[in-house]
Amino acid sequence: xxxxxxxxxxxxxxxxxxxxxxxxxxxxxxxxxxxxxxxxxxxxxxxxxxxxxxxxxxxxxxxxxxxxxxxxxxxxxxxxxxxxxxxxxxxxxxxxxxxxxxxxxxxxxxxxxxxxxxxxxxxxxxxxxxxxxxxxxxxxxxxxxxxxxxxxxxxxxxxxxxxxxxxxxxxxxxxxxxxxxxxxxxxxxxxxxxxxxxxxxxxxxxxxxxxxxxxxxxxxxxxxxxxxxxxxxxxxxxxxxxxx
Amino acid sequence: xxxxxxxxxxxxxxxxxxxxxxxxxxxxxxxxxxxxxxxxxxxxxxxxxxxxxxxxxxxxxxxxxxxxxx
Numbered sequence: 001x002x003x004x005x006x007x008x009x010x011x012x013x014x015x016x017x018x019x020x021x022x023x024x025x026x027x028x029x030x031x032x033x034x035x036x037x038x039x040x041x042x043x044x045x046x047x048x049x050x051x052x053x054x055x056x057x058x059x060x061x062x063x064x065x066x067x068x069x070x071x072x073x074x075x076x077x078x079x080x081x082x083x084x085x086x087x088x089x090x091x092x093x094x095x096x097x098x099x100x101x102x103x104x105x106x107x108x109x110x111x112x113x114x115x116x117x118x119x120x121x122x123x124x125x126x127x128x129x130x131x132x133x134x135x136x137x138x139x140x141x142x143x144x145x146x147x148x149x150x151x152x153x154x155x156x157x158x159x160x161x162x163x164x165x166x167x168x169x170x171x172x173x174x175x176x177x178x179x180x181x182x183x184x185x186x187x188x189x190x191x192x193x194x195x196x197x198x199x200x201x202x203x204x205x206x207x208x209x210x211x212x213x214x215x216x217x218x219x220x221x222x223x224x225x226x227x228x229x230x231x232x233x234x235x236x237x238x239x240x241x242x243x244x
Numbered sequence: 245x246x247x248x249x250x251x252x253x254x255x256x257x258x259x260x261x262x263x264x265x266x267x268x269x270x271x272x273x274x275x276x277x278x279x280x281x282x283x284x285x286x287x288x289x290x291x292x293x294x295x296x297x298x299x300x301x302x303x304x305x306x307x308x309x310x311x312x313x314x
Binding site (some may be wrong): 072074076079081082086089091132135193197198205209222228232233234235 | 254255258259260261262265266269273276277280281287288290291294295298299300301302303305306307309310311313314
């Protein structure tokens, strides 16, 4: 159960932090009303999508579900892992939530407020951010939970991440720039890639030595591959920059 | 229509960032899946083959990406 809850928690933490940065930027420039309406509408849309398509998951044959979810997890997880390694290697800039926040604030301030009218820009910006990041959370919960029959632990993991991030955001009224986003993406990338390989292999009818324990071996294998990729790709001085 | 296209682009962006990397993953999965369907690969070895190819794709793509950024 923890094997579904932990990746869901860590991955959702990243997504909630990203959404929070934009919602806070909207709140700071356009007001909490726009940020609140946009976020609430997005949550309502996501809830509708889950209610509409969620029950259909139970009707998909397990083998098909394993292959589809496994392949999507591989695309998603390996993309995160690749990006995190390129950032550690110094080939891509580290993401800085404080910078993202400042950029958003500058952009939103440049557009005039509609006065007493409805603030489409602010509401739409918050809506877009929450829908997109929320969609990722839902995908991750379904991907790590549905195939293992662990939807409840995965959902609880994601919900806990939401509570932690929203709580911290409300308390600080600032983007959570100190969350080690790249380290989380690296870790989650390894976990999701391991899950993706495992489920795709199961769907193809492969037999894993040690059954579920093979997940640990796969995670170790991806860690080794990522370390090798980092060693081959790193720019001189990148490790010091990443540590800073 | 533009909004629908934008939503699709955003959803696709969750899974595909570097097209060559995504294509290499897709090709390897299709190849291993094809071999599995044709029973040309032992079930006990299939997982190792699937992982090995994907790990190589990851390493190659990171190295190529790093060279491009220099």
